[in-house]
Amino acid sequence: MNSLGRIFRVGIFGESHGESAGIVIDGCPAGLPLAVEDFLPDLERRKGGTQKGTTPRQEEDKPVFKSGIFNGKTTGAPIAIFFENKNTRSGDYEKQKSVPRPGHADFVAHHKFGGFEDYRGGGHFSGRLTVAIVAAGVIARKLLHQATDPAIEVKAAILEIGGESNLEAGLQKAIEAKDSIGGVVECRVNNLPIGLGEPFFDSVESVISHAVLSIPAIRAIEFGTGFAAARMFGSEHNDSIDNMNGHTRTNHAGGVVGGITNGNDLVFRIAVKPTSSTPKEQQTLNWHTGAIENFSVKGRHDLCIALRVPVVLEAMTAIVLADFMLLEQRISRILH
């Protein structure tokens, strides 16, 4: 399904080399000021265009509002936002017709959609669609900002690249190896109220994981101490509650107990796989001939897609939290 959320609902569409990528946001409260300028900083962060290790493809990435905004504010009706795809070079991808790229969705998409899929640049499976997520995330963050005092802040940062906590070093490793490389990103949210989350099935971990693991290239998520918790004793792992606000001395739980926020920082980490499109020569199947072929990527690609993930991760997290806040009636349907 291409939509997510119960009250604050997002529906995504688009392709890498089609007309556009876009998103429709349903259930956004009325009265939120929104201008193109609000979107530009996050969209710029997502491009990561001047950074070493990111793709030279440069889209303008200017959001076009198609509905739901009037006199500079949200109206309560669905907000449709578009991004035109201008800077595409489809010729690069002709070979995909017969040779599914290793690590990409080409092979599975061909099976699932019977060969009708738009295979150019990954089509609907492309990281290009994250531009739309970032746009929805901007709106979600603005909602969160005005909801509490002090304001809820969602911040993601790269913890390591290729196993190195010095990002330069990790990237240098990839450049030297002429290979792509993965990374770990941490997200931290502060000033959340106690009580968000809708267990049994819609625990905070469940819904955040659902959203976050739909971002292309994400392969793992852990909350609080995560996998390390599996190696701890209960007396070490349990966070003692310190005061009536629920503050705990330690935060091994990462701010979620019983699937519900406990008032401490929400903390989780994700693993980003190395970009599937690596400059290294690889082998793959040619499904017209049935033979194994050597394969090397043309196109324009990031050496380390993890570099562009933080802003997308923040956006997804904000989208989920805005929905939880609305469900908990902590964001009202008309803003003043």
Place this chain on the structure above:
Amino acid sequence: MNSLGRIFRVGIFGESHGESAGIVIDGCPAGLPLAVEDFLPDLERRKGGTQKGTTPRQEEDKPVFKSGIFNGKTTGAPIAIFFENKNTRSGDYEKQKSVPRPGHADFVAHHKFGGFEDYRGGGHFSGRLTVAIVAAGVIARKLLHQATDPAIEVKAAILEIGGESNLEAGLQKAIEAKDSIGGVVECRVNNLPIGLGEPFFDSVESVISHAVLSIPAIRAIEFGTGFAAARMFGSEHNDSIDNMNGHTRTNHAGGVVGGITNGNDLVFRIAVKPTSSTPKEQQTLNWHTGAIENFSVKGRHDLCIALRVPVVLEAMTAIVLADFMLLEQRISRILH
């Protein structure tokens, strides 16, 4: 929300020390044979009652069919299954009223539900509810079994306890320390068809994570090489496709590419935190007095809840996969 799924939908209810735990399964195809005996092996596995490190509380755990089954087969109508709670000792939990147990949902539930929550034994937050998940899992697995040849098999196994791959050793560590302990569980599914999964948002990873992270005590999930992928080069991580069936030489992807199954084994691992109820003395807040108190668990509890997780994990995974199979029209709505 207490329901999950699009076609094969489960809705859970119940409490640890209330009348019962149960589940309603909507959208199960008609014609599936179901008998009480089908449920007993998995229910027995879940109890883990004779195992060292599991709670001495023993429920009979006999499923009671309340609807949806006629002449020993599913009818296509919702299947309601009940488990009576007989073996409860609520007196054990009186103290919870004023002292939220460290690591448990007591504190957050009190905030979210205004003190109206059933606090006895964790109420609706209790691991007791997994009995209902296991029941729905039995049905899901029977659906999966008859759908393909060779049959889809879902198997979970404990990889480590307290950091030890020798489970006896891990458990012994806990017993000696008089403390509870965590573990890692791996789930593996074979014989899946290519093409399951509904990206963008309903990628296989997304929906499995959603379901799995709603199981109490699960704090992390990783697919394929997972966090290790973040430390790999692309040329290492990409799995070369070997033949027209999509078989890959390696399986770093864990059977999912682009959010869609690729015909290789689906593989993922989860982290189970140490049981929150540890025999060790701890500190916590008394929210009537506002003072920090020493706290030690009475009640009956597992030293290592991870021991009971595999069958629950299999059940959740089967539930998700049955839904994907129905969406992909690979399970028909009438079985013959």
Place this chain on the structure above:
Amino acid sequence: MNSLGRIFRVGIFGESHGESAGIVIDGCPAGLPLAVEDFLPDLERRKGGTQKGTTPRQEEDKPVFKSGIFNGKTTGAPIAIFFENKNTRSGDYEKQKSVPRPGHADFVAHHKFGGFEDYRGGGHFSGRLTVAIVAAGVIARKLLHQATDPAIEVKAAILEIGGESNLEAGLQKAIEAKDSIGGVVECRVNNLPIGLGEPFFDSVESVISHAVLSIPAIRAIEFGTGFAAARMFGSEHNDSIDNMNGHTRTNHAGGVVGGITNGNDLVFRIAVKPTSSTPKEQQTLNWHTGAIENFSVKGRHDLCIALRVPVVLEAMTAIVLADFMLLEQRISRILH
């Protein structure tokens, strides 16, 4: 699907001659007092047992709470309510195996569920399930009652039986003709706030119609002047707004404009078909022989099912309105 609603969600299960009928209510706010006695008056109204023209089958219809209630109040967790089926006589229905009853779901259920359906007394298609709707309705009405001052009241009344506005006369017609008969029921809700409804697709009319037309035997619905509006001029039909509260002099709109409540009484009417089980001899197909047979109903049945509809209609309406009120944040998630 056997569930309905976005925040206040109900999931129904059961059969006419199976173990039970029941309902799970998810998303009910915490803190609502609930006792068995709250349910008895509406359950009694539904039975209509002492009324001329209603079935002599008498179930005890005592709700059994299985979860979600603690110390006499809702906890915020799902509320499961059961009704045991005791007074069934399945032998009456053996003939259905080969002879689908005219006007009943026997034939379509057989096709849809491949012969696996529980055919006894209509199985899952039976009006028996409305006992569960009435139970959920009791909860919804209690929610509505405490939400506004003056309280929202949902009242349904029979307008006509067999075309007669004197109900005795209509019923007498049926008794004399030894035939079943239909009727018209009107529902009226007062003290609703302005602003309920979630267009485009979830207009008040849409969601009420969805719920109401799932009640067995309902074949039509009209809001305000309904079909008569099709014969009016705009200047007649438009309701002039009188004052700042939105009061209108006339109420042709039936309290809904643009899919949203306007503060006037919500008014709609439904058509109830004559009970399919009529004492009159009829013809139908024997699908084992392929021949047309004479058929006459045994079993116990209502001459006029419309007599039992008002309380069910009120329940469905209250369920929908409680959900709208929660979406509009006019019922809070914790009640005090």
Place this chain on the structure above:
Amino acid sequence: MNSLGRIFRVGIFGESHGESAGIVIDGCPAGLPLAVEDFLPDLERRKGGTQKGTTPRQEEDKPVFKSGIFNGKTTGAPIAIFFENKNTRSGDYEKQKSVPRPGHADFVAHHKFGGFEDYRGGGHFSGRLTVAIVAAGVIARKLLHQATDPAIEVKAAILEIGGESNLEAGLQKAIEAKDSIGGVVECRVNNLPIGLGEPFFDSVESVISHAVLSIPAIRAIEFGTGFAAARMFGSEHNDSIDNMNGHTRTNHAGGVVGGITNGNDLVFRIAVKPTSSTPKEQQTLNWHTGAIENFSVKGRHDLCIALRVPVVLEAMTAIVLADFMLLEQRISRILH
């Protein structure tokens, strides 16, 4: 909510005088040929522009495909379709700011969205949005067409205007009275398979009513004999099954029994209220002054909106039926 459907899902957005109206269709099978020309006949029917009694506002109404189509066929990814609003004259609507138009959503929208709503021409509440419904309907009908042999056909026709079955006469009545007028439209679907519909809550009547009553100006719906059924005896109303295909001699049920299609023609009728914007002078409230004012409509409007309803009704019906067909696995996810 601005989306509808379980597998074939539509999400609508847009305003009367905003940038655009549009729709995103998620879950459409891959491989369906789609060209702009496929849409033009139905879009033209909706405009009704050359007909007496319809608005002189003429949009070009050319669908712009933004995603989901590649090489002239659907890809299985979401299909976004846009209609630009070019021919708007917002100045006409300035007065709405202080004077809610009788019969329109102005007053309720102002309350629900706190004055932030786009009030120009009804904004998101405008009939303009039905252009997007018609576009989705074209796709749904193409899906239905290729699914059975003979093909499923959805046809709607006006039964009466202003109470006259001679449409010219009804329209003439309105023109003479210088007033707007309502009508009745019937929809008929043939060649449907037995077994569509998902009771309890998602009966065919429920889901069609949900969709149809979201169309602006629709106030009532009746299936088969509808309200007339309330005046019939059971022996008259029951349709005798004639043969093994389920054919019935009469069709009082309108093709739906127990909420499920029975293989006979699906038949239902709807009431369309007179256009709220009538040329007649009316009274309404000025909510800035609190005084009652005389009010007369400027702008461009249909005298009889019912004239434009049939193609919208067909579209909504086709959308619902395509979803039911997918749920029943009678439309496959890849078309060949």
